Amino acid sequence: MFVLKSKDNAVVKSTVKLKKSARARRESGLFIAEGVRVCYDAVLSNANVVKFFSTENAMEKHREIFDKISEVADKTILVTPAVFAQISDTQSPQGFLCVIKTLDKISQFDTIKNSGKFLALENVQDPNNLGTVLRSAEAFAISGIIMSKDCCDIYNPKVVRGSMGAVFRLPFLICDTIKDFLYANPQITSFAAVVDSNAEKITDVQFVAPCVVVIGNEGNGLLQTTVDSCSQKITIPMTGKAESLNASVAASIIIWEMIK
């Protein structure tokens, strides 16, 4: 059984690039998913697995899942722990990592656009926030996610992992600006989430499909032009002293109110 030992191998180097660079992911049409659970999620979601890296330890420990991933992967590559550490994005790697073709979600999206409840994200920068929001969106059965192209890359390894595989299953699309999306879809009622005690409280809003809630950047919120393009401004009423909530918490509470 061949085990790859060289960190200078071209396959290792190109995988490291996919880990680090959004541009490399865009240009190659590939991204990485790391972890036993997330790799298995990719397979269950019929993702196109191009390469499957595993350490010998991980293979032995998770033999059944290893076999299933290996069966669908174009290529399975056993590597030493040192090589795995090179391609891994985590501090305590589990020893499974897949290179996957980026997903085509557009057609999926179009069929639900007249009846769904959506979340639109503008310039959300932190990959941990984005991953957590996707995870919440899936937990509460949001129909799909719209992202402006200045959001953090959805194929960032931290997003894929933090989403617990929701990236594979949630319909999403990336647009130039949220304003463009809203103008192109006037049938969808749009709500701008703002920190403004004069805006309508989320507890008083009827979220009737098709509708979309638009959420802005962690520090700066939404662009004023985006707020102006929305049907209505809404806010999370806060009783306490903190100026605002963590961005992914705020988004998750809004999702909760949209769906429940």
Add this chain to the structure above:
Amino acid sequence: MFVLKSKDNAVVKSTVKLKKSARARRESGLFIAEGVRVCYDAVLSNANVVKFFSTENAMEKHREIFDKISEVADKTILVTPAVFAQISDTQSPQGFLCVIKTLDKISQFDTIKNSGKFLALENVQDPNNLGTVLRSAEAFAISGIIMSKDCCDIYNPKVVRGSMGAVFRLPFLICDTIKDFLYANPQITSFAAVVDSNAEKITDVQFVAPCVVVIGNEGNGLLQTTVDSCSQKITIPMTGKAESLNASVAASIIIWEMIK
């Protein structure tokens, strides 16, 4: 104006220890708070600032806040960026860091115990989760936090920063076990948050003060003995596919439902 350049200085070394070691914090009764906003929050909350480290750049950039912190600090120490990087816990340090005496919150806690809405955390391990939960708890005016002693250290620098200063303002107490706390406070109605579709939905529960919701470890949830000690089991109904929410999101949604 003296600027400390040596990383080997005893003051620098003891501060690095406070950053890294919960034991060092416990034994010295000191912890660190980093960042312009968080250090200023400490001062506004009348925390006892023992040392205030600043770079010259940060002093010039935030002169007014520098002066206010410096006025209450026992000792103000200007350091080079290299020394600051040593004591700092962040990748892009803002150049302000305070060493602070741990807070006495017990008396504060006792006075509200008969009328408040509380959150109890059992074995919550991730400092980012704990910081985010404290931030949400303050935003929605939770009365206080109870933590089992096997939770991540509330004085961990990541918790202090992630809480956006809520650590300084929120009443909290640390107990041996949550079960002990519940037995000692039978007047407080207790709700065990579980992932169990048979438990009562949080949307159907009346959270009447005094009450406490108990939240468990990120991966394993609550101890069965803790669940058994609670008045009732409650759950967040999930319509979608994800198995569970991020721990800090789940806690925040429960807080939201407790308070609104």
